[in-house]
Amino acid sequence: MKALLVAPVLVPLVTLILCLLARRQARRVAVLSTLGALALCAVGGWLVAVAAGGTVLAGQMGGWAAPYGISLVIDRLSAALVAITGVVGLATVVYARSCDGDAAGGRDFHLFVQGLLTGVCGAFITGDVFNLYVWFEVLLISSFALIVLGGGARRVSGTVVYLFLNLLATLLFLLSAALLYGATGTLGMAGLAEVFGAGEATPGATVALVLMLLAFSIKAALFPLFGWLPASYHVAWAPVSALFAGLLTKVGVYALIRLVTLVWPEAGPAHGVLLWVACATMLVGVLGAAAQTEVRRILSFHIVSQVGYMVLGLALATPLALAGAVFYLIHHIVVKANLFFVGGLAARMAGSERLAAMGGLYAHAPWLAILFAIPALSLAGIPPLSGFWAKFVLVKASLDIGAWVAAGVALLTGVFTLLSMSKIWNEAFLKAHPDGPQALRTPARTRPAMAVMAALAALTVAIGLGAGVVMDYAVAAAAQLSDPAGYIAAVRGEGG
Incomplete structure (x- = not known):
C-alpha cells in the first residue's frame, strides 16, 4: 500500500525524467508521455477501487511519525481526483497529436505536461500545508512554461497576467503558512484539525487561516479574484487551454474543500x-x-461560474451539499476539458475563434457539432447528462436548508449558461461561414482529436446515465469530509 500511496506522484515524475532523457527524439517523447498518462489512469482507477471500500491510505515520508513527517493521505475525494487527472492528462497528450506545432515545441509540451500532472497529483494527496505549497509551486512552474509555449505577443501578454496574480496568491499562501505555523506549531492538516476542533486556535491562527483561504480563492478564480483566468486561458495552445480548464482551478477548489472541512x-x-x-x-x-x-473566452468565463457551484456545496456544509460539490468536481473536469478540445478544433476548421468569423461547421463537420452539443448541454444542466444531476443535487441541498437565494442563483446561472452555449451553436455551427463554405478546412490529422472528444463525451453520458453509482461514491466521500475524525486517525496511524 505504501507504493500505491506515492504512485500518483511517482508515475508522472518518472515519466518526466524518461521524457527528459529522450528529449532529442520527439516521437519517443510523445510515446513515453502517453504511456505515463495511461499508467496514471491505472493508478487512479486502483485508488478509487481501494477508497470505495472506505479505506483511507496514509503514510509519513522518511519514516518520521506525525506530526513531524510529511504526510500523504488518500481518501475517496483525493482518489477520484487523481483518477480524473489521469484521464484528462491522457486526453491532452493524445489530442496534441492532432495539433500543428514544431518538434521542439512538442517535446517541451510533453515534459511540462508531466510536470504539471506531478504537481496536481501531489496537491491532491498531501496532508501537509507546506507541502501543498510546494506542489502548487511545481504545477505553477510547469503551467507558466505551458501557457507561453509557442511564443507570440498575445501569449506573452496573457502569461504576464497569469504569472502576476498567481505569484501574488503564492506569496500570500507562503506568508499565511508561516503565520499559521507560528500560531499553532503545526502545518499538518490533521494537526490543524485537532487544534481548531479543540477550540485552541488563537485569533492569530484564525487570521492566518483566512489569509490562506484567500490565496486558495485566487487560485480557484472566485469572485472578485477571478480576472486572471479569462485574461489568460484563451491565449494558450488549444491542448494547454483544455488541460488548464479541466484541472488548475480544481486544485484551488480542492484545497478550499479540504481545509475548510477539516x-x-x-x-x-x-x-x-x-x-x-x-x-x-x-x-x-x-x-x-x-x-x-x-469561443475560448466564453468558455473561460464559464469556468468561473461553474467554480461557484462547487464552492456553493462547500458553503452549504450539509452532507448532501458536499456530495453535490464532489459530483460537480468530477463532472466539470471532464466536460470543461472537452469543450476546450472541441473549441480548439472548431477554430482551426473555421480559421478563427471569433464567432463573427465562424460558421458552417454543422454542414462541414456534423460529428464535431454532436461532440460539442453533448458537453455543452451537460454544462447547462440538461437531463440526463452529468451536469443535470450535479446541479439538481446542489439546488435540492440549497432548498433543504432554506437557502432560496442560492437555489435561485444556481438555476438562473444554468439558464444563462444554456444561452451562451446556444450562442456558440448558432454562430459557429448553424449560420453560414461569412467567407463561404470554401473557407472551411479539415486539418490533416483529426483522428486522435476525434477519439479524445468522443471518449470524453461518452464519459459525460455515462456519468449522467450512471448517476446513481457516482452519487453513491460522492455521498460516501462527503461523509468522510463531514467527519474529520477518520482522516485524523489515519494520519496518526490509528487505522484508516
Whole structure:
C-alpha cells in the first residue's frame, strides 16, 4: 500500500525524467508521455477501487511519525481526483497529436505536461500545508512554461497576467503558512484539525487561516479574484487551454474543500461568507461569458461560474451539499476539458475563434457539432447528462436548508449558461461561414482529436446515465469530509 500511496506522484515524475532523457527524439517523447498518462489512469482507477471500500491510505515520508513527517493521505475525494487527472492528462497528450506545432515545441509540451500532472497529483494527496505549497509551486512552474509555449505577443501578454496574480496568491499562501505555523506549531492538516476542533486556535491562527483561504480563492478564480483566468486561458495552445480548464482551478477548489472541512466541519461564519462569494461567482462568471465574442473566452468565463457551484456545496456544509460539490468536481473536469478540445478544433476548421468569423461547421463537420452539443448541454444542466444531476443535487441541498437565494442563483446561472452555449451553436455551427463554405478546412490529422472528444463525451453520458453509482461514491466521500475524525486517525496511524 505504501507504493500505491506515492504512485500518483511517482508515475508522472518518472515519466518526466524518461521524457527528459529522450528529449532529442520527439516521437519517443510523445510515446513515453502517453504511456505515463495511461499508467496514471491505472493508478487512479486502483485508488478509487481501494477508497470505495472506505479505506483511507496514509503514510509519513522518511519514516518520521506525525506530526513531524510529511504526510500523504488518500481518501475517496483525493482518489477520484487523481483518477480524473489521469484521464484528462491522457486526453491532452493524445489530442496534441492532432495539433500543428514544431518538434521542439512538442517535446517541451510533453515534459511540462508531466510536470504539471506531478504537481496536481501531489496537491491532491498531501496532508501537509507546506507541502501543498510546494506542489502548487511545481504545477505553477510547469503551467507558466505551458501557457507561453509557442511564443507570440498575445501569449506573452496573457502569461504576464497569469504569472502576476498567481505569484501574488503564492506569496500570500507562503506568508499565511508561516503565520499559521507560528500560531499553532503545526502545518499538518490533521494537526490543524485537532487544534481548531479543540477550540485552541488563537485569533492569530484564525487570521492566518483566512489569509490562506484567500490565496486558495485566487487560485480557484472566485469572485472578485477571478480576472486572471479569462485574461489568460484563451491565449494558450488549444491542448494547454483544455488541460488548464479541466484541472488548475480544481486544485484551488480542492484545497478550499479540504481545509475548510477539516478545521470548520460545521456551518459557521466562514460558510456564510463563502455562500455569498459562491453566488457572486456564479452570476459574474456567467454574465461575463454572455458579453464575450470568442469561443475560448466564453468558455473561460464559464469556468468561473461553474467554480461557484462547487464552492456553493462547500458553503452549504450539509452532507448532501458536499456530495453535490464532489459530483460537480468530477463532472466539470471532464466536460470543461472537452469543450476546450472541441473549441480548439472548431477554430482551426473555421480559421478563427471569433464567432463573427465562424460558421458552417454543422454542414462541414456534423460529428464535431454532436461532440460539442453533448458537453455543452451537460454544462447547462440538461437531463440526463452529468451536469443535470450535479446541479439538481446542489439546488435540492440549497432548498433543504432554506437557502432560496442560492437555489435561485444556481438555476438562473444554468439558464444563462444554456444561452451562451446556444450562442456558440448558432454562430459557429448553424449560420453560414461569412467567407463561404470554401473557407472551411479539415486539418490533416483529426483522428486522435476525434477519439479524445468522443471518449470524453461518452464519459459525460455515462456519468449522467450512471448517476446513481457516482452519487453513491460522492455521498460516501462527503461523509468522510463531514467527519474529520477518520482522516485524523489515519494520519496518526490509528487505522484508516
